[in-house]
Amino acid sequence: MRNYYKYLLILPGVLFLTIFMLVPIGMTIISTFFPNEAAADTSNYASLFRDSYFLEILWTTLRVSIVTTIICMVIGFPTAYFIARMSAKMKAVLLILTIFPLLTSPVVRSFSWMVIIGRNGLVNEALMGIGIIQEPLEILYTPTAVIIGLVHLFLPLTIITLVGVMESIESDLLTAAASLGASRVGVFTKVVLPLCVPGLVIGGILVFVGSFTAYTTPALLGGQQRVLSTLLYQNANTLNDWHMASILAAIMIVVTFIVITCMNLLANKLNPRR
């Protein structure tokens, strides 16, 4: 009996999440099946998945999120590996530099990207100035611009997560692998990479979910190109169609859960321990 006292410790957190998260989310999802307060109705879902405009937006959102996640991993992994092997002092400095961009709001950062990649922005001016291109590149207000903004937003999180995991790898494991005949590449692919899988998964989930649900960055950098979150906003605030907005929210939640589950399964397959 006495053991049950320890559950009191999580009671505040559980209550908070239940009242302010689980119940509202549950109500939102349930409400999508009852458009007219009558019998359950799934025709709205069915028609939505036949709507090419929605499907195009869903696909764009997924594509942007996946590409962002991959880019963050590809840039973040070597950076984190470099930071993790520094001396304690250097590591602290580099980690602070990594976190620094997080101190400015996404709005500010999105606006600065407008200045950089816009029609008359730094990038186009520079490229035309040295004569590589004749016409300015159309980067701003495309999915590419959204991806650039999101990578900027989520790279610090990726790096911090990966550094944490890499630091926990004992350096003796690497020397052990080398002493058994593994080359540098072998040590990396056979020991470092598999041991980083938990970090890659957590980082991947963070970036994917963050990108999938981001609003500010796609709203400012995406222009006419809608993603799910901006479509949801449009339905709720401009069109006042709260029912459709709820359906979109439900779809986003389900997709997120599917992705997290898949990544966890993948992680268990790549990195068994017990």
Next chain:
Amino acid sequence: MSLFTLQDVTVAYQKQAILQDFNLSIGEGELVSLLGPSGCGKTTTLRLIAGFLQSKEGKFLFREKDYTKVPVNKRNFGFVFQNYALFPHMTVFDNVAFGLRQRKVSKASIKDRVLRVLDIVSLRGFEERFPAALSGGQKQRVAIARALVIEPDLLLFDEPLSNLDANLRVNMRVEIRRIQQELGITTVYVSHDQEECFSISDKVAIMNKGIIEQLSDPATIYRQPKTKFVADFIGFKNFIQFDRRRQESDGIAATVQGITLTVQQQDNAGGLVGAIRPDDLRLYPLDAAPMTVENAVQGKVLISTYLGRSYQYEVQTSIGQFTVNDDAGAAPLANGQDVVLEIPKKQIVLVD
């Protein structure tokens, strides 16, 4: 015929030299221990041999080939780590097979060799376990199997038993010695535990501040330490700094502060410091001392401590303070009691 030689090697971290003009030569099939207090350079020496670190100066010759610049993964040495360093994401089988896979050994042959080596370390049946599900002793045996399976030219142990409990440590060291002798692999073994080193080694190198103070078989080190450091390290607690020594017909007459002690003839020359173990000294109450006491020195008991099997006394004499272990059978001596200290001449070793 020596298998490998370290020649005038210097290793430094930042500006501090860990090893300076260090020399070591080990013969084929021997088990040599490097023994010393922490910071003496024993682990550095081992890591240098393994190739984990590079020497600033000097050479490492292996079978008369220059190995100084040969990278770790081309050396074919087995290394057993203090913390085992098993790959946590691999099963016991995969851990042991790692080295063979790097060597592109065929699948059938890998299976064969891994199972054979698991037999040697008595871990058959544990192939599918992950390291997290093993006890400390089992982990260490996997680590040994992993180093053995590549049929290394040299086996290196870095304090392999220090994370195990006392009983297991004794069993494992017997095991290590058995495997080493069965396979005849030349082995370098690092430890700070004297008993451990003495019990398994053909030769022991006692290290201090980056140099080898003495390299001999364990019995010689135990009986005939060469330097004061070695003597101190292996349990000679009492030291007498003699002023001068003179060769006599029946031994050596060594003088300190006007008192001359007879010391038995030394096998090696020795210096002016006399070393005696606490167990080898004898104490008598001043009024009950027998007539024939060798090298009698008068003194006073300062402190007595009960050790179970014996009493330990700190005795102050005119030639210094002595630690004496005396049988607990007799009536204990009181603090402050006047005593006669006997320093048997056979038990005095003259060291540098």
